[in-house]
Amino acid sequence: MGAYNYGLGNKDMTRAGHNALLRNHAGRSFSGIDTTSRRWKQFCVWAKAQGIKRMEKIDREDLVRYGVELANRVRAGQMEESTAQNYVSAVNVVLQIARGDQAITVSPTGDCGIERRTGIATVNRAISEAEHRQLQERLPERLGALLDLQRYFGMRFKESALLDARMALKMALLKRVIEIDDGTKGGRPRIVPNLRAEQVEALVRAAAVQDGRSMVPKDARYVDFQRACYREFSGWHGERHAYAQARYEALVGAPCPVVAEVKHGKAHHAFLAERLGLSLKQAKDWDIQQRKIIAEELGHGRVGITNAYLG
Numbered sequence: 001m002g003a004y005n006y007g008l009g010n011k012d013m014t015r016a017g018h019n020a021l022l023r024n025h026a027g028r029s030f031s032g033i034d035t036t037s038r039r040w041k042q043f044c045v046w047a048k049a050q051g052i053k054r055m056e057k058i059d060r061e062d063l064v065r066y067g068v069e070l071a072n073r074v075r076a077g078q079m080e081e082s083t084a085q086n087y088v089s090a091v092n093v094v095l096q097i098a099r100g101d102q103a104i105t106v107s108p109t110g111d112c113g114i115e116r117r118t119g120i121a122t123v124n125r126a127i128s129e130a131e132h133r134q135l136q137e138r139l140p141e142r143l144g145a146l147l148d149l150q151r152y153f154g155m156r157f158k159e160s161a162l163l164d165a166r167m168a169l170k171m172a173l174l175k176r177v178i179e180i181d182d183g184t185k186g187g188r189p190r191i192v193p194n195l196r197a198e199q200v201e202a203l204v205r206a207a208a209v210q211d212g213r214s215m216v217p218k219d220a221r222y223v224d225f226q227r228a229c230y231r232e233f234s235g236w237h238g239e240r241h242a243y244a245q246a247r248y249e250a251l252v253g254a255p256c257p258v259v260a261e262v263k264h265g266k267a268h269h270a271f272l273a274e275r276l277g278l279s280l281k282q283a284k285d286w287d288i289q290q291r292k293i294i295a296e297e298l299g300h301g302r303v304g305i306t307n308a309y310l311g
Helices: 013-023 030-049 060-075 081-099 129-138 141-153 157-161 165-175 197-209 222-232 237-252 266-276 280-297 303-310
Strands: 178-180 190-192
Touching: 013 030, 013 081, 030 060, 030 081, 060 081, 060 222, 060 237, 060 303, 129 141, 129 237, 141 157, 141 197, 141 222, 141 237, 157 222, 165 178, 165 197, 190 280, 237 280, 237 303, 266 280, 280 303
Parallel strands: none
Antiparallel strands: 178 190
């Protein structure tokens, strides 16, 4: 099988990564090496949970998935932006040394969607309707169904994959509501009431391709299915951005800052006031009220989280 972990002297990825830093410290102090090593260890814990036990098995899609999970923690208020960026950077450093190239290096912001320190989106990361249709044509039918669930319900990837779409469809047709309870952050279930036509249609398409107890193929583990999905397409979170932005415009009656290309805060409140015929205070209050609704629909507890989606 050849040497483990690029011949770095240990079959354990954590220790092999530390060895790499010691062999090629490039001017880093011992405290700097220790800090990078601790951040690398966090990745190794995550990787082993995904079934990855050797550096040679790590690919770029794995790094993007790791970064996206950190980005989600940032949006949930569980981690600072700078911490998440540093964790991704540490993984980049170790693997660049181990591999001797930058072939699988990822950008914390560009590839993983970890917002810059303000947490306010300045770049629109939503998947457009045209891009969505192109992806539907290119990707397998099951993955296309997941895209629909994320776009029309604002689901996270894990929530869409673990959904029992058949049961959800039955509930939707009977009660016009569904419950999202598997794969949610912090185990917090949420009810989606007053279902719209496009949401029911998304459930119909998902139920048609489901062959097990969820959208995960009946003979596959969730972890393996997730990895396969991210090999096909790494930008899943863009559908959730599209959901948030569409809901904002539907609820507020005007586009959010990142869509309107207007700066977050006072400038956007002035934009809303002019567009909707409101006072500046009314526009600000209206914006906050609707953001609270969107935050709840996305499964978040803080209205500030919407800044990452809406600007």
